[in-house]
Amino acid sequence: DVKVTQSSRYLVKRTGEKVFLECVQDMDHENMFWYRQDPGLGLRLIYFSYDVKMKEKGDIPEGYSVSREKKERFSLILESASTNQTSMYLCASSVQGDTEAFFGQGTRLTVV
Amino acid sequence: AQKITQTQPGMFVQEKEAVTLDCTYDTSDPSYGLFWYKQPSSGEMIFLIYQGSYDQQNATEGRYSLNFQKARKSANLVISASQLGDSAMYFCAMREGRGSQGNLIFGKGTKLSVKP
Numbered sequence: 001d002v003k004v005t006q007s008s009r010y011l012v013k014r015t016g017e018k019v020f021l022e023c024v025q026d027m028d029h030e031n032m033f034w035y036r037q038d039p040g041l042g043l044r045l046i047y048f049s050y051d052v053k054m055k056e057k058g059d060i061p062e063g064y065s066v067s068r069e070k071k072e073r074f075s076l077i078l079e080s081a082s083t084n085q086t087s088m089y090l091c092a093s094s095v096q097g098d099t100e101a102f103f104g105q106g107t108r109l110t111v112v
Numbered sequence: 113a114q115k116i117t118q119t120q121p122g123m124f125v126q127e128k129e130a131v132t133l134d135c136t137y138d139t140s141d142p143s144y145g146l147f148w149y150k151q152p153s154s155g156e157m158i159f160l161i162y163q164g165s166y167d168q169q170n171a172t173e174g175r176y177s178l179n180f181q182k183a184r185k186s187a188n189l190v191i192s193a194s195q196l197g198d199s200a201m202y203f204c205a206m207r208e209g210r211g212s213q214g215n216l217i218f219g220k221g222t223k224l225s226v227k228p
Contacts, residue, residue, distance in 0.1 A: 033216060040121070042203060042220035058215060090157065092216070100147055101216050103157035 003027070006091050006104035013111050019078040021107050023091030032074035033092040033101060034058075034066065043090060049074055050096065081111045115139065116204050116219035124225050125194045132179070133189040133222045135204030144208045146187040147216070148178065151201040160202075163187055191224075199226045 007022035025032065031050050035043040035058075045058030047066040055066050063085060067075045074093075078085055088108050092101040117136045125131035137146065148160040163171045163178045171178040179188040191198055204219045 035218070040220065042118075043205075043218040045215055045217065048215045056215065059217075088155070092157070094216070099145075100159040100162060102159070106155050 004091055004093050004102050004104040006089075006107050008107050009105060011107055011109045013078075013081050013109065015082060015111055017078075017081045017111075019081045019109070019111075021076040021078075021089055021091075021109070023074045023076070023093075023104055024072050025074075025093040025102070026072065027093070027095075027102070028071065029093035029102075030071075030096045031094045031101070032068065033094075034064075034074065034076045035090045035092065036060070037088040037090055037106075046076065081109075083111050085109065086111045115217045116206055118204055118219035118222050120222045121220075122223040122225070124227055125191075125198075127196060127226055127228050128193055130190060130192045131194055131224065133191070133202050133204075133224065135187045135189065135219060137185050137187060137204075137206050139185075139206065139208055141208040144206055146178070146180070147205040147207070148176070148187075148189045149203045149205060149218075150198075151203065151221075152197075153200070157203075161189070194226045196226050196228060199224060 004025045013019050033048040034046045037043050044060050049055045049068045065077045090106050091104040094101040115138050144165045146163045150158045161173045161176045163180045175192045177190045201221045203221045207216045
C-alpha cells in the first residue's frame with residue numbers, strides 16, 4: 001500500500017515562528033503536493049513538485065515556500081507564521097500521468 | 113474563475129436510495145482526468161473513481177459511477193444504495209494534461225448526510 005506520512009497530526013505555533021511541515025512518501029512517486037483545507041473553501045493547492053528540486057506555485061503560494069531535496073520528501077515552510085495560516089494542511093503524492101493522488105493524514109496547524 | 117464547481121454545499125439522502133453529487137469543470141485542454149474523493153469525519157482523503165477525458169464509457173467502481181457529459185463539462189458522482197457510512201464530504205478534482213506532471217485542482221466539496 002502507498003503510504004504518505006505527515007510528520008505531525010496537530011501543531012500549535014506562535015505568530016512569527018518559522019514552521020516546517022514534513023511529508024514523506026514511500027512509493028517513489030514523482031509528484032508531490034501541498035494543499036490547505038478550510039471550511040467552505042475545499043482544498044487549495046499551495047505548491048506542487050514534479051521532480052527533485054523542482055517546484056511550481058499553486059493557487060495560494062504567498063507566505064509559503066517548499067523544499068524537495070529528495071524524491072520521497074516534500075517540506076512546506078511557513079517563513080513567519082501568521083494567524084491566517086491556521087488551517088488543515090494535506091500532503092499528497094502521485095506518479096506522473098493521469099492517476100489518482102494519495103494523501104497523508106493531514107496536519108492541523110494552529111497559529112496563536 | 114473556478115476550474116471545478118460543486119454547487120451543492122450539503123445534501124441529504126435516505127438510506128438505500130441513490131444520490132447524485134454535481135460537478136462541473138472548466139478547461140480548454142483536450143486531455144484531462146476527473147477524480148472523486150471521499151473525506152469522512154476522520155479526515156483521510158479516500159480516492160473513489162476516475163474518468164479520463166478520452167474514455168468512451170462512464171467509469172464505475174462498485175456502488176459509485178461517474179456520469180460524464182463531456183459537452184456539458186460535467187462529471188457527476190452517482191452513489192447507489194446509500195449507506196450510513198457514505199456520510200462524508202465529497203470532492204471533485206481535475207488534472208489537466210494527461211501524461212504530464214499537471215497539478216490536481218479540487219472543488220469546494222459537498223457534504224453528504226445519509227439518513228436512516
